[in-house]
Amino acid sequence: MTPSTPEQASSIREKRRRELLDAAQELFAAKGYEKTNVSDIAARAGVSQGTIYWYFKSKDELLVAVFEDWLAQLAQDYVAIVGQPGTTEDRLRRYARAAARRMQEAEVLIPIETEFWTLIFRNDAIRERFGELFRQFRADIADLFRQGMTSGELRSDINPDHLATIAIAVYDGLVLQWAAEPQAVDWYAITETFVDVMLNGGRER
Amino acid sequence: MTPSTPEQASSIREKRRRELLDAAQELFAAKGYEKTNVSDIAARAGVSQGTIYWYFKSKDELLVAVFEDWLAQLAQDYVAIVGQPGTTEDRLRRYARAAARRMQEAEVLIPIETEFWTLIFRNDAIRERFGELFRQFRADIADLFRQGMTSGELRSDINPDHLATIAIAVYDGLVLQWAAEPQAVDWYAITETFVDVMLNGGRER
């Protein structure tokens, strides 16, 4: 059975597409979208420039594809974590630690995150998808808090949506500080402090 | 009466420089650095393309100038607030509310913030300055917390640097969520929740 069967051909296509996606992601992260040129991507993926256009209609569409790809990974990561059983406190800690771990492991990808954030203001399609991601994510975490309130674990006089918004914001904001001064951000230590304060408050009593 | 005296000439120069800076800031915010071209800036400032090079050595230098300009405003805003007298709690609330107000008032400038963040990864000078800003800012806020610990207002078993890092991160992170879905971020309400939880904790007791 030669590799000319439809399935194999298509799997080759998938593979090539992924190579291009990976090459693009790395370069976008390393140099930014504007500074990355199509020929660089082609070179890194080991194909000719024209080949890219066999897989993506334009450089822009390639960017969107990278973005979608990245979103997919991201969503998968967190949703799985937040959805696990346990007390709210446990799950909150797990979420926070997973976020910390992800940041540390995927530091090379952080530049591409800020790249996408910038795109949020320039590209309606991307804003839409990003908004959707945040919405879903916020809903999941708010849900976690609501369960804690129902079970009596958490104060019920706090707006769980606001809480979720804050919990998400912290990690995005940390990214920036890390970017400006990596050694100033110890993901794990800050995570512990954050969870502690979120639960117990900073006030002396 | 031509502006031939040195002072006049220099004040005209200042004025023109500011016009160019403003034009550039607006366009960078609106379209991003890469998509903004020198001729656009010239047109918006009402001068010819060549004139820009009488005031700035290059487009890059113009960007850095806009950045410095923006940083100056920013620092002024916050430092003043955090430096005022009062209990730690008061000052924390004030800081948080000032941040909320600033966000709301300067929403049109937010895109330029993400633009700068992206630049953190591409431009060493900007990373350096940004790092400095964060460092100073973190130091000021951590100091605020330390005073609260000394005075017995706050628990003293928490790392004040981590706390400061988190406090700053929240607002940067909120910017992103606002970007993706403006109506989801009510700056003031979230601010109140944030301060409440930071002080009292979310745990039922």
Next chain:
Amino acid sequence: MTPSTPEQASSIREKRRRELLDAAQELFAAKGYEKTNVSDIAARAGVSQGTIYWYFKSKDELLVAVFEDWLAQLAQDYVAIVGQPGTTEDRLRRYARAAARRMQEAEVLIPIETEFWTLIFRNDAIRERFGELFRQFRADIADLFRQGMTSGELRSDINPDHLATIAIAVYDGLVLQWAAEPQAVDWYAITETFVDVMLNGGRER
């Protein structure tokens, strides 16, 4: 039952070739040679891009094939008409009316005629073939006039070659005016006027 016999294979080949030729002709007429790309032709003929090269050595050769095909039709049309028996006047009228009819019926093909005319200047092979066509055509019509002169129907002090050249020129020239303003060219009415004047002259007497 697969088409494995030589005849069948070859007739399939013929059929496929014709499909490609038709697709190409339509597209060349609609968009022009340069703007038509090989993949468009393939798509319209329902085959893959590579297949075209199984039937034609290059895009250029495909153009020449379309041209030859078109010439063949054209020559067939006219030669038949001019060669029919009758008085010179009858045959002249018949030629003129046939030309008028052809124009009206084949208006969609007119763009491809101008396309070919342009190619006269760029492509030696096409100029050669075109010259041959005109030469033959002119000879046939001049002959018609000569017969009229011999028989006393026409004045014999006129150069029959010039006359033939003019008679042909009129229809080609009309094509252009039709192109620019279709409603201004009533093929049949103009034809009658043309034949009338050619025979009787416009001078009052």
Next chain:
Amino acid sequence: MTPSTPEQASSIREKRRRELLDAAQELFAAKGYEKTNVSDIAARAGVSQGTIYWYFKSKDELLVAVFEDWLAQLAQDYVAIVGQPGTTEDRLRRYARAAARRMQEAEVLIPIETEFWTLIFRNDAIRERFGELFRQFRADIADLFRQGMTSGELRSDINPDHLATIAIAVYDGLVLQWAAEPQAVDWYAITETFVDVMLNGGRER
């Protein structure tokens, strides 16, 4: 007075524009629009490629400008001739001879005429302008015939518009035959035959 005054600056601009127009016209005539590349035009005009875009928004717009320029010359040529005083016969002869002379003198420009004809089918703006030209031209010549009919010089049972259409068509059609076989078209001799037959008819009497 240095050449920096507005008038001179603008006349320099005019001059440069004309150089570009001429270079483009020559190349379009020689190689056709599609085969001519912007860098060739720049080279022939002795400027850099980018300079062209200081004068024309795109290659397409340059083509249209060449076309307009050519139309202007053309209209000027003929309108002057047809508008002169004299009998209809005189003026008809003059028109025909002027057309013949123009063809002979401007043979290098003929390819660009067919180039434009092709464009008639592809470009609405050009079709519009071309239609306008033909309309005006036809009207002028038809008018000439009408005057001849009024004065009793010409038969009044012929449609002068058709006659005008034919008179114009002949020269456009001759261009094609000339293109295919230059030596077969003797502009002056054919012109005399054409006028003779148009006036006196070809019928023996």
Next chain:
DNA sequence: TATGAATGAGGCTTCATTCAT
């Protein structure tokens, strides 16, 4: 025969920067 993938040359255009005036 037929196909889809791949190639690579080259075209149009943009744009930061420089220059002559």
Next chain:
DNA sequence: AATGAATGAAGCCTCATTCAT
């Protein structure tokens, strides 16, 4: 100081053609 013109280096993309299956 200021300007409009000019430059030239890329960059994205198209497309005829070839290749592996």
